[in-house]
Amino acid sequence: MTLHLTQVSLTHANGVQALRGVDLHIEAREQVAIIGPSGAGKSSLLNLLATALRPDDGELQVLGEHAWQLSAGQRQRLRARIGLIHQAPPLPPRQRVVTAVLAGKLGQWGLGKSLLNLLYPLDIPGARAALARLDLSDKLFTQCQQLSGGQLQRVGIARVLYQAPEVLLADEPVSAMDPMLAEHTLSVLCRHAREHNVTLVASLHAVELALAHFSRIIGLRDGQILFDLPASAVDRERLDTLYANEQLERSPLPPAHLSVQIPRC
Numbered sequence: 001m002t003l004h005l006t007q008v009s010l011t012h013a014n015g016v017q018a019l020r021g022v023d024l025h026i027e028a029r030e031q032v033a034i035i036g037p038s039g040a041g042k043s044s045l046l047n048l049l050a051t052a053l054r055p056d057d058g059e060l061q062v063l064g065e066h067a068w069q070l071s072a073g074q075r076q077r078l079r080a081r082i083g084l085i086h087q088a089p090p091l092p093p094r095q096r097v098v099t100a101v102l103a104g105k106l107g108q109w110g111l112g113k114s115l116l117n118l119l120y121p122l123d124i125p126g127a128r129a130a131l132a133r134l135d136l137s138d139k140l141f142t143q144c145q146q147l148s149g150g151q152l153q154r155v156g157i158a159r160v161l162y163q164a165p166e167v168l169l170a171d172e173p174v175s176a177m178d179p180m181l182a183e184h185t186l187s188v189l190c191r192h193a194r195e196h197n198v199t200l201v202a203s204l205h206a207v208e209l210a211l212a213h214f215s216r217i218i219g220l221r222d223g224q225i226l227f228d229l230p231a232s233a234v235d236r237e238r239l240d241t242l243y244a245n246e247q248l249e250r251s252p253l254p255p256a257h258l259s260v261q262i263p264r265c
Contacts, residue, residue: 002028002167002199003049008058010044010223018044020223021058031193031200033214033231035207037246041223042203043087046169049201050084051075063166080107083165087172089156093145097136100144100155101127104163130158133188149176154185161192168193170202174209182206186213207239 003026010019134154174182193200219227219242
Protein backbone atom coordinates (compact mmCIF):
# COMPACT_ATOMS: atom_id res chain seq x y z
CA MET A 1 0.00 0.00 0.00
CA THR A 2 1.57 3.29 -1.11
CA LEU A 3 -0.91 5.71 0.49
CA HIS A 4 -3.16 4.73 3.37
CA LEU A 5 -5.46 7.01 5.38
CA THR A 6 -7.79 5.76 8.10
CA GLN A 7 -10.31 8.18 9.63
CA VAL A 8 -8.04 11.15 8.98
CA SER A 9 -9.23 14.63 9.97
CA LEU A 10 -7.47 17.96 9.55
CA THR A 11 -8.31 21.40 10.91
CA HIS A 12 -6.31 24.44 9.85
CA ALA A 13 -4.97 27.03 12.29
CA ASN A 14 -7.83 29.38 11.38
CA GLY A 15 -10.34 26.82 12.64
CA VAL A 16 -11.54 25.61 9.24
CA GLN A 17 -11.98 21.85 9.16
CA ALA A 18 -10.49 20.77 5.83
CA LEU A 19 -10.90 16.98 6.10
CA ARG A 20 -13.37 14.89 8.09
CA GLY A 21 -12.81 11.20 8.78
CA VAL A 22 -11.24 10.38 5.42
CA ASP A 23 -10.53 6.74 4.54
CA LEU A 24 -8.38 6.37 1.43
CA HIS A 25 -6.21 3.57 0.09
CA ILE A 26 -4.09 3.92 -3.04
CA GLU A 27 -1.90 1.10 -4.28
CA ALA A 28 1.53 1.43 -5.87
CA ARG A 29 1.44 2.61 -9.51
CA GLU A 30 -2.20 3.67 -9.37
CA GLN A 31 -3.20 6.91 -11.09
CA VAL A 32 -6.04 8.72 -9.36
CA ALA A 33 -7.82 12.03 -9.97
CA ILE A 34 -9.46 14.00 -7.16
CA ILE A 35 -12.30 16.31 -8.19
CA GLY A 36 -14.68 18.53 -6.26
CA PRO A 37 -15.75 22.14 -5.78
CA SER A 38 -13.48 24.89 -4.50
CA GLY A 39 -12.87 24.52 -0.78
CA ALA A 40 -13.61 20.80 -0.82
CA GLY A 41 -10.24 19.96 0.75
CA LYS A 42 -8.36 18.75 -2.35
CA SER A 43 -5.20 20.80 -1.73
CA SER A 44 -5.27 19.96 1.97
CA LEU A 45 -5.48 16.26 1.17
CA LEU A 46 -2.51 16.42 -1.20
CA ASN A 47 -0.42 18.42 1.27
CA LEU A 48 -1.26 15.90 3.95
CA LEU A 49 -0.19 13.02 1.67
CA ALA A 50 3.05 14.93 1.04
CA THR A 51 3.54 15.15 4.85
CA ALA A 52 3.56 18.95 4.57
CA LEU A 53 0.57 18.96 6.95
CA ARG A 54 0.01 16.77 10.01
CA PRO A 55 -3.44 15.25 10.59
CA ASP A 56 -5.29 16.02 13.82
CA ASP A 57 -6.78 12.54 14.04
CA GLY A 58 -6.50 9.21 12.29
CA GLU A 59 -3.68 7.21 10.75
CA LEU A 60 -1.51 8.22 7.80
CA GLN A 61 0.90 5.84 6.06
CA VAL A 62 3.02 6.86 3.09
CA LEU A 63 5.24 4.35 1.28
CA GLY A 64 4.81 1.94 4.16
CA GLU A 65 5.89 4.48 6.79
CA HIS A 66 3.87 6.04 9.60
CA ALA A 67 5.05 9.50 8.59
CA TRP A 68 4.42 11.30 11.88
CA GLN A 69 5.97 8.57 14.00
CA LEU A 70 9.33 9.09 12.28
CA SER A 71 12.11 11.36 13.47
CA ALA A 72 12.51 14.69 11.67
CA GLY A 73 15.47 13.33 9.70
CA GLN A 74 13.65 10.16 8.70
CA ARG A 75 10.61 12.17 7.64
CA GLN A 76 12.81 14.43 5.51
CA ARG A 77 14.20 11.37 3.74
CA LEU A 78 10.65 10.14 3.17
CA ARG A 79 9.71 13.50 1.65
CA ALA A 80 12.56 13.14 -0.84
CA ARG A 81 10.63 10.16 -2.24
CA ILE A 82 7.47 12.24 -2.74
CA GLY A 83 7.05 14.89 -5.43
CA LEU A 84 4.48 17.66 -4.97
CA ILE A 85 3.51 19.84 -7.94
CA HIS A 86 1.98 23.12 -6.75
CA GLN A 87 -0.73 24.99 -8.60
CA ALA A 88 1.44 28.12 -8.26
CA PRO A 89 5.04 26.81 -8.00
CA PRO A 90 7.07 28.72 -5.37
CA LEU A 91 9.81 29.83 -7.77
CA PRO A 92 11.95 32.90 -6.96
CA PRO A 93 11.35 35.48 -9.73
CA ARG A 94 15.04 36.01 -10.54
CA GLN A 95 15.97 32.35 -10.40
CA ARG A 96 16.89 30.80 -13.72
CA VAL A 97 14.76 27.94 -14.97
CA VAL A 98 17.71 25.51 -14.97
CA THR A 99 18.29 26.14 -11.26
CA ALA A 100 14.58 25.79 -10.50
CA VAL A 101 14.43 22.39 -12.21
CA LEU A 102 17.61 21.08 -10.58
CA ALA A 103 16.15 22.03 -7.18
CA GLY A 104 14.11 18.85 -7.52
CA LYS A 105 17.14 16.93 -6.25
CA LEU A 106 17.88 19.13 -3.23
CA GLY A 107 16.24 16.63 -0.89
CA GLN A 108 18.62 13.95 -2.16
CA TRP A 109 21.82 16.01 -2.37
CA GLY A 110 23.96 16.99 0.58
CA LEU A 111 24.28 20.59 1.74
CA GLY A 112 27.56 21.21 -0.09
CA LYS A 113 26.26 19.95 -3.42
CA SER A 114 23.02 21.92 -3.02
CA LEU A 115 24.90 25.17 -2.35
CA LEU A 116 27.24 24.56 -5.27
CA ASN A 117 24.24 24.03 -7.54
CA LEU A 118 23.01 27.53 -6.69
CA LEU A 119 26.28 28.96 -8.02
CA TYR A 120 26.71 26.66 -11.00
CA PRO A 121 24.07 24.25 -12.37
CA LEU A 122 25.40 20.73 -11.84
CA ASP A 123 23.30 18.83 -14.37
CA ILE A 124 22.39 21.05 -17.32
CA PRO A 125 21.65 18.07 -19.63
CA GLY A 126 19.29 16.57 -17.04
CA ALA A 127 17.40 19.83 -16.62
CA ARG A 128 17.19 20.31 -20.38
CA ALA A 129 15.81 16.78 -20.84
CA ALA A 130 13.09 17.32 -18.22
CA LEU A 131 12.09 20.63 -19.82
CA ALA A 132 12.11 19.12 -23.30
CA ARG A 133 9.35 16.71 -22.30
CA LEU A 134 7.19 19.79 -21.69
CA ASP A 135 8.38 21.76 -24.74
CA LEU A 136 10.32 24.24 -22.60
CA SER A 137 13.96 23.43 -23.33
CA ASP A 138 14.40 26.85 -25.00
CA LYS A 139 13.71 28.50 -21.60
CA LEU A 140 16.60 26.75 -19.83
CA PHE A 141 18.46 29.93 -18.84
CA THR A 142 15.46 32.27 -18.68
CA GLN A 143 14.56 33.92 -15.37
CA CYS A 144 11.31 32.67 -13.88
CA GLN A 145 9.87 36.19 -13.76
CA GLN A 146 9.92 36.26 -17.56
CA LEU A 147 7.57 33.27 -17.88
CA SER A 148 3.80 33.11 -18.15
CA GLY A 149 1.65 31.33 -15.55
CA GLY A 150 1.34 28.24 -17.72
CA GLN A 151 5.08 28.15 -18.34
CA LEU A 152 5.77 28.43 -14.62
CA GLN A 153 3.47 25.49 -14.00
CA ARG A 154 5.39 23.44 -16.55
CA VAL A 155 8.70 24.39 -14.90
CA GLY A 156 7.25 23.14 -11.60
CA ILE A 157 6.29 19.88 -13.28
CA ALA A 158 9.75 19.54 -14.87
CA ARG A 159 11.32 19.98 -11.43
CA VAL A 160 9.32 17.06 -10.02
CA LEU A 161 10.01 14.90 -13.08
CA TYR A 162 13.72 15.57 -12.54
CA GLN A 163 13.32 14.65 -8.86
CA ALA A 164 12.08 11.20 -9.96
CA PRO A 165 9.90 10.49 -6.89
CA GLU A 166 8.06 7.26 -6.13
CA VAL A 167 4.83 9.17 -5.41
CA LEU A 168 3.80 12.14 -7.54
CA LEU A 169 1.13 14.49 -6.15
CA ALA A 170 -0.17 17.22 -8.45
CA ASP A 171 -2.34 20.08 -7.16
CA GLU A 172 -4.22 21.63 -10.09
CA PRO A 173 -1.10 21.25 -12.28
CA VAL A 174 -2.66 22.60 -15.51
CA SER A 175 -5.01 25.31 -14.23
CA ALA A 176 -3.10 28.13 -15.99
CA MET A 177 -2.82 26.33 -19.35
CA ASP A 178 -5.01 26.44 -22.43
CA PRO A 179 -7.02 23.27 -23.15
CA MET A 180 -4.63 21.78 -25.72
CA LEU A 181 -1.56 22.39 -23.56
CA ALA A 182 -3.34 21.03 -20.48
CA GLU A 183 -4.22 17.88 -22.42
CA HIS A 184 -0.63 17.41 -23.57
CA THR A 185 0.83 18.09 -20.11
CA LEU A 186 -1.45 15.58 -18.38
CA SER A 187 -0.50 13.02 -21.02
CA VAL A 188 3.18 13.62 -20.17
CA LEU A 189 2.51 13.14 -16.44
CA CYS A 190 0.52 9.95 -16.97
CA ARG A 191 3.10 8.54 -19.37
CA HIS A 192 5.92 9.29 -16.93
CA ALA A 193 4.03 7.59 -14.10
CA ARG A 194 3.33 4.53 -16.20
CA GLU A 195 6.87 4.20 -17.58
CA HIS A 196 8.57 4.70 -14.20
CA ASN A 197 6.08 2.81 -11.98
CA VAL A 198 5.16 6.00 -10.11
CA THR A 199 1.98 6.44 -8.07
CA LEU A 200 0.17 9.54 -9.40
CA VAL A 201 -2.55 11.49 -7.57
CA ALA A 202 -3.80 14.73 -9.13
CA SER A 203 -6.50 17.21 -8.15
CA LEU A 204 -8.30 18.78 -11.11
CA HIS A 205 -11.05 21.37 -11.55
CA ALA A 206 -11.69 20.29 -15.12
CA VAL A 207 -13.86 17.19 -14.83
CA GLU A 208 -13.52 16.26 -18.50
CA LEU A 209 -9.73 16.08 -18.13
CA ALA A 210 -10.04 13.85 -15.07
CA LEU A 211 -12.39 11.47 -16.89
CA ALA A 212 -10.22 11.38 -20.00
CA HIS A 213 -6.88 10.74 -18.29
CA PHE A 214 -7.57 8.81 -15.08
CA SER A 215 -9.23 5.45 -14.55
CA ARG A 216 -10.09 6.11 -10.88
CA ILE A 217 -11.94 9.23 -9.72
CA ILE A 218 -12.43 10.44 -6.15
CA GLY A 219 -15.14 13.01 -5.52
CA LEU A 220 -14.41 15.23 -2.50
CA ARG A 221 -16.84 17.70 -0.95
CA ASP A 222 -16.77 19.48 2.42
CA GLY A 223 -13.72 17.49 3.44
CA GLN A 224 -15.37 14.12 2.87
CA ILE A 225 -15.20 11.54 0.10
CA LEU A 226 -18.59 11.35 -1.65
CA PHE A 227 -17.51 8.69 -4.12
CA ASP A 228 -14.45 6.67 -5.14
CA LEU A 229 -15.21 5.03 -8.47
CA PRO A 230 -13.88 3.94 -11.84
CA ALA A 231 -14.16 6.80 -14.32
CA SER A 232 -16.75 4.82 -16.30
CA ALA A 233 -19.09 4.86 -13.28
CA VAL A 234 -18.98 8.64 -12.71
CA ASP A 235 -22.28 9.76 -14.17
CA ARG A 236 -24.16 13.06 -14.39
CA GLU A 237 -26.14 12.41 -11.21
CA ARG A 238 -23.01 11.92 -9.10
CA LEU A 239 -21.38 15.03 -10.57
CA ASP A 240 -24.49 17.11 -9.94
CA THR A 241 -24.48 16.00 -6.31
CA LEU A 242 -20.75 16.67 -5.96
CA TYR A 243 -21.04 20.18 -7.39
CA ALA A 244 -24.46 21.09 -5.98
CA ASN A 245 -24.83 24.88 -5.64
CA GLU A 246 -21.45 25.38 -7.30
CA GLN A 247 -20.45 26.76 -10.69
CA LEU A 248 -19.13 23.61 -12.33
CA GLU A 249 -15.93 24.36 -14.23
CA ARG A 250 -16.18 21.73 -16.91
CA SER A 251 -17.50 21.13 -20.38
CA PRO A 252 -20.72 19.11 -20.66
CA LEU A 253 -20.12 15.39 -20.57
CA PRO A 254 -20.69 13.66 -23.91
CA PRO A 255 -23.89 11.61 -23.99
CA ALA A 256 -21.91 8.38 -24.25
CA HIS A 257 -19.23 9.32 -21.73
CA LEU A 258 -19.44 5.89 -20.12
CA SER A 259 -17.78 4.51 -23.23
CA VAL A 260 -14.82 6.92 -23.10
CA GLN A 261 -11.63 4.88 -23.22
CA ILE A 262 -9.00 5.55 -20.54
CA PRO A 263 -5.90 3.69 -21.77
CA ARG A 264 -3.54 6.68 -21.57
CA CYS A 265 -3.14 6.36 -17.80
